Amino acid sequence: MEEFVGGLWDKLITRTAHRGFPKARVTLREIDPIAPIFFRALGGDPGLSVRAGTATAHGARRSWMERVAGVGEKIELAWSDDTTLHLPAELDVFPERAQNRELYLWLLALAAHDVAPQAPWIVRNQAATRAALAALPGLAPRYRRLVGDLLNLRPKPERLRDQEAAAEAAIRAALTEPGSVTDFMAGKHPPMPVPLWLHPTPPVNTGDARQAGSAKSPQPGSAKSQADEEARKRRAERVEMPEAKSPFMLLFRAESLFSWAEFVKVDRPLDEDENEHAAKAANDLDILSVADDDKSTAASRVRFDLDLPAEADDDLVLADGILLPEWNYRKQRLQPDHCRLQMMVARDAEPCPLPQTLRAPAKRLRQQFQALTTQRARLRAQLSGSDLDIDACVRFAADKIDGVRSSEPGLYVDSRKQQRDLSCLLLADLSLSTDAWVNNSARVIEVIRDSLLLFGEALAATGDRFALYGFSSVRRDNVRFHLLKGFDERYDDGIRGRLATLKPGYYTRMGAAIRHAAAILATRKSSRRLLLILTDGKPNDLDKYEGRYGIEDTRMAILEARRQGLTPFCVTIDEAAGDYLPHLFGASGFVVVHDAAMLPQVLPSLYARLTENI
Structure with a gap:
C-alpha cells in the first residue's frame, strides 16, 4: 500500500513541478522524415545526420517544487559535432504543438547557419541568428513569435538578484535584437537555458574514440534497430581500469548516497550480454566512463582471431597487393596507396x-x-522518315526568315531498332x-x-x-x-x-x-x-x-x-x-x-x- 501511494505521489509532484507542456509535446520522430531534407535545403552541412541528443545538466536555479520532486536538473538542447546534428528528442517548451514544431524548424535553420562556432556562447548564437534571418528572411516573423512566447515563459529580470538579473536582461536583448550584446557575465548560477539557441557546452568525448569490435548493423524491424532509433549521444570519457583492491567491501555513508559515486567492477566484454536496467542507469549518469580490461577482453580477441579462416580454407587469391588511395576529409587530401585490395574467388x-x-x-x-534485347528508338533531325520533326521544322523556318541558309536540313523523325x-x-x-x-x-x-x-x-x-x-x-x-x-x-x-x-x-x-x-x-x-x-x-x-x-x-x-x-x-x-x-x-x-x-x-x-x- 505504501509503495502504491508513494508511486501516485511521485507522479503527482513530478507532473506539477515540470515546467513544460506535456499535452503540446512534439517528438523528433514526428519530424524525422523532413528534418534532414530541411536542414540541407537551408544550407546545412550535407555530411551531418540528424539524431536525438541527450539531456545535460544546466546548473541554473530550480524552483522549490523542482527541488522537492528531484526534476529540472537537465535539459535537452541542440548541438552538433563532426558527424551529427543532435536535436532534443522531444519539445514541450510552448503550450501549443504548432509552436514546438516551429521550434524544431528554427533549430535546424540556426544549426545550418552556425557561422561562428568558436565564439562565446551568446555571441555565437546571435551571429547564427543574424545569418539565418539574413539568408532566410521568411523566417523572421516566425522567429519573432517564438521569441515573444519564450520571453513570457522566462523569469523576469526584476525578480532576480543583481548579476543574475543583468545576465537575464542581456539574454532578452540578444534574443530581441541579435547582435546587440557583445559582453556577458553570468551570476553565481548559470542563467536559465535558452531553447532557441545552440548548447553552450555541448557534450564531447574526452577520451580516444576507439571502435567497438562488432561489425553487425541493426536490421529493419529488429529490437536492436528500435533501440538504435531511440539511442542518444552521451558524454563519455575513456579512463584506465581502476584497481579494485577490496572488491567485496564498499565504505560509504548512507546520508551521502546522493553525492557520492562508487566504482564497481563489472565484466561486460560481449555485446550479447543484456541488462534491462542499463539504459535507465545510463540516463542517470552525466558522463559514461569506459575502460579496457586486458583480462576481460582477451577471450574476445582470441575468439575474433579464430574466426579468421586459415589460408588453406580461405578463398583463392587472384591478385594481391592492389594499392588504392583513400580520402582523408580531416586533412582534405587523397592519401595515395593507402589501402591494399585482394582479388579473390571461391575456392x-x-x-x-x-x-x-x-x-x-x-x-x-x-x-x-x-523484350529489352532490342528496342525502337526515335531518331530526330533525319533527312527522311515517317513523321515530321516539329522542332526541326520550326528552327528551319526561323533560320529562313533570318536569312540563314541550311543545306539539306533534317526535318523528319525516323523509328529504328537499335541494340x-x-x-x-x-x-x-x-x-x-x-x-x-x-x-x-x-x-x-x-x-x-x-x-x-x-x-x-x-x-x-x-x-x-x-x-x-x-x-x-x-x-x-x-x-x-x-x-x-x-x-x-x-x-x-x-x-x-x-x-x-x-x-x-x-x-x-x-x-x-x-x-x-x-x-x-x-x-x-x-x-x-x-x-x-x-x-x-x-x-x-x-x-x-x-x-x-x-x-x-x-x-x-x-x-x-x-x-x-x-x-x-x-x-x-x-x-x-x-x-x-x-x-x-x-x-x-x-x-x-x-x-x-x-x-x-x-x-x-x-x-x-x-x-x-x-
Whole structure:
C-alpha cells in the first residue's frame, strides 16, 4: 500500500513541478522524415545526420517544487559535432504543438547557419541568428513569435538578484535584437537555458574514440534497430581500469548516497550480454566512463582471431597487393596507396543449377527482360522518315526568315531498332552484418544470394554485358574483393555455383571497393556504364574508417566514378539510409528497400527502370 501511494505521489509532484507542456509535446520522430531534407535545403552541412541528443545538466536555479520532486536538473538542447546534428528528442517548451514544431524548424535553420562556432556562447548564437534571418528572411516573423512566447515563459529580470538579473536582461536583448550584446557575465548560477539557441557546452568525448569490435548493423524491424532509433549521444570519457583492491567491501555513508559515486567492477566484454536496467542507469549518469580490461577482453580477441579462416580454407587469391588511395576529409587530401585490395574467388565452388525455389520467378523475369534485347528508338533531325520533326521544322523556318541558309536540313523523325549499348557492374556488400536474420525466416546473405541469382538470370536474357562482385574488409590492408562473375564470363552453372557459396565477410570499407569496381567498369567501351551498389549499412571498419571519415571517403569515391563517366546507384535495406545516402549519391541516386525479403524481386525491376531509355 505504501509503495502504491508513494508511486501516485511521485507522479503527482513530478507532473506539477515540470515546467513544460506535456499535452503540446512534439517528438523528433514526428519530424524525422523532413528534418534532414530541411536542414540541407537551408544550407546545412550535407555530411551531418540528424539524431536525438541527450539531456545535460544546466546548473541554473530550480524552483522549490523542482527541488522537492528531484526534476529540472537537465535539459535537452541542440548541438552538433563532426558527424551529427543532435536535436532534443522531444519539445514541450510552448503550450501549443504548432509552436514546438516551429521550434524544431528554427533549430535546424540556426544549426545550418552556425557561422561562428568558436565564439562565446551568446555571441555565437546571435551571429547564427543574424545569418539565418539574413539568408532566410521568411523566417523572421516566425522567429519573432517564438521569441515573444519564450520571453513570457522566462523569469523576469526584476525578480532576480543583481548579476543574475543583468545576465537575464542581456539574454532578452540578444534574443530581441541579435547582435546587440557583445559582453556577458553570468551570476553565481548559470542563467536559465535558452531553447532557441545552440548548447553552450555541448557534450564531447574526452577520451580516444576507439571502435567497438562488432561489425553487425541493426536490421529493419529488429529490437536492436528500435533501440538504435531511440539511442542518444552521451558524454563519455575513456579512463584506465581502476584497481579494485577490496572488491567485496564498499565504505560509504548512507546520508551521502546522493553525492557520492562508487566504482564497481563489472565484466561486460560481449555485446550479447543484456541488462534491462542499463539504459535507465545510463540516463542517470552525466558522463559514461569506459575502460579496457586486458583480462576481460582477451577471450574476445582470441575468439575474433579464430574466426579468421586459415589460408588453406580461405578463398583463392587472384591478385594481391592492389594499392588504392583513400580520402582523408580531416586533412582534405587523397592519401595515395593507402589501402591494399585482394582479388579473390571461391575456392571450392561447384557448378550447380538454379535452385528450385527460384525457377518460377526466374522464368517470368527472362520473359520480361527478353523484350529489352532490342528496342525502337526515335531518331530526330533525319533527312527522311515517317513523321515530321516539329522542332526541326520550326528552327528551319526561323533560320529562313533570318536569312540563314541550311543545306539539306533534317526535318523528319525516323523509328529504328537499335541494340542496347550498356555495361553494368553490381557490387554487393558481404560484410558481417549480412549474417542477421530477416523476419526470422532467412539471413540477409541468403536474400542477397537470391537477388544476385535472379539479377543474373534477368540480365542474361537481355544480352547486356554485366559483372558481379562482392566485398568486405578487415582494416585498410585487407580489403577483400570477391569475383562472382566477370564481364567476359558467361552466366552459367559455374557462376551460379560461386553465388551459392556466398557467406558473410567482415567489415565495410566501401570507398576502396567502389574505386576498384569503377576502375574495372571504366575499361568497358559501352555508351552507358552503370555501377550498382547493394548494401545493408554504413561504411565501417575496425580502424578509424567509421562515421564521417568513412562516409566522406565513400562520397569521394562516388564523385571519382562520376568523373569517369559512370553512373553510380545504390540499393540499400538500411532503414537509416536516408540520413547519409543523399550526401553520398544525391537525392535520386539511391533507393531504400524497406522489406529486405522483397529485394530479389525489386532488384531486377529497378534495373529495368534505370535502363529503359537506353
